[in-house]
Amino acid sequence: MSTKIILKNMLKEIIPYIEGRWILSDGGLLGLIRNKDLLDYDDDLDLYLYPGTIINLPDDHPTLGMCEYYMEKKIYRKNEKKFKPNPWLEYLSYLRCTPETKGMNRPQLFKYAKSRYGEEYIKPEFSQPYIDIFKLKDEGNGTFTIDFWTKFLNHHYKLDELQNPQKNTDLGYNVYLPNNPMAVLERLYGSDWRIEKKDFKYNNGMK
Numbered sequence: 112m113s114t115k116i117i118l119k120n121m122l123k124e125i126i127p128y129i130e131g132r133w134i135l136s137d138g139g140l141l142g143l144i145r146n147k148d149l150l151d152y153d154d155d156l157d158l159y160l161y162p163g164t165i166i167n168l169p170d171d172h173p174t175l176g177m178c179e180y181y182m183e184k185k186i187y188r189k190n191e192k193k194f195k196p197n198p199w200l201e202y203l204s205y206l207r208c209t210p211e212t213k214g215m216n217r218p219q220l221f222k223y224a225k226s227r228y229g230e231e232y233i234k235p236e237f238s239q240p241y242i243d244i245f246k247l248k249d250e251g252n253g254t255f256t257i258d259f260w261t262k263f264l265n266h267h268y269k270l271d272e273l274q275n276p277q278k279n280t281d282l283g284y285n286v287y288l289p290n291n292p293m294a295v296l297e298r299l300y301g302s303d304w305r306i307e308k309k310d311f312k313y314n315n316g317m318k
Contacts, residue, residue: 114240115149117188118156121242123284124175125186131164134276134287136268137299144292145305147281154240159247159257161273166244177244178236181205182259184244191238199224202232208259247273265298 122135135143137157142150149156160166168177168186176189182205187194206212206224215223247255247268255268272295276287289295296304 113151114154115151118149118153118240118242119282121175121186121188121240122156122282122286125166125168125242126284126286128166128168129158129160129164130167132161132273132276132287133164134159134268134273134289135279136289136295139286140288140292141296141300141304143279143281143286143288144296149282156240156242157245158242159245159268161247162249162255164246176237180233180235180237182208182245182257185237186242186244187237187239189238194235194237194239194241196235198232198234199228201235202228205259268295 134140135156136159138150138153139156142148142153166177166184166186168175172189174189175186177184177186179185181201203220203224206220206227212220212223245257248258249255250267253270255270255273257266260266268289272289272291275290277290277292279286279288300308
């Protein structure tokens with residue numbers, strides 16, 4: 112079974128357990144707007160929960176599990192081989208998004224990371240592909256952000272993009288997308304977001 116089909120099934124399975132409002136964004140949004148389908152090369156989806164929204168997934172769910180992992184939660188399939196990323200690189204990726212490392216160059220970041228790695232490292236307990244779950248924070252100025260992603264300055268959502276999310280049925284079930292999705296995609300991926308870029312990476316400002 113392809114990764115894309117697995118992600119489609121996982122998303123369909125988790126939606127009934129979401130209590131409150133949410134949107135699909137990032138690569139999932141890009142695929143639905145550009146291709147009317149998920150991207151063939153994506154190995155995850157990104158769900159953003161509005162303030163107050165929760166996912167009430169029971170611990171004894173037969174196929175899906177949920178765990179904390181640095182700045183998000185992961186929805187994954189149980190009884191599958193655990194994902195084994197490079198733990199040091201995963202930790203560095205997390206630190207690059209935190210306020211404490213703002214302005215650090217690479218040597219400074221490495222020194223800072225070494226002093227904290229032993230206490231803060233989180234062992235991955237999820238399988239791949241997975242669904243990332245992020246909580247949106249109301250900044251009170253008409254924008255919503257994720258607490259940790261302070262360096263990705265364009266990674267925010269405006270109030271009018273969240274007030275009336277678009278209902279999309281391209282996957283065969285209801286998925287909610289931010290209003291004015293093309294403006295969101297341009298902010299996330301640049302003005303050439305319509306061009307396929309399989310190796311796209313967010314600019315985290317590292318020197």
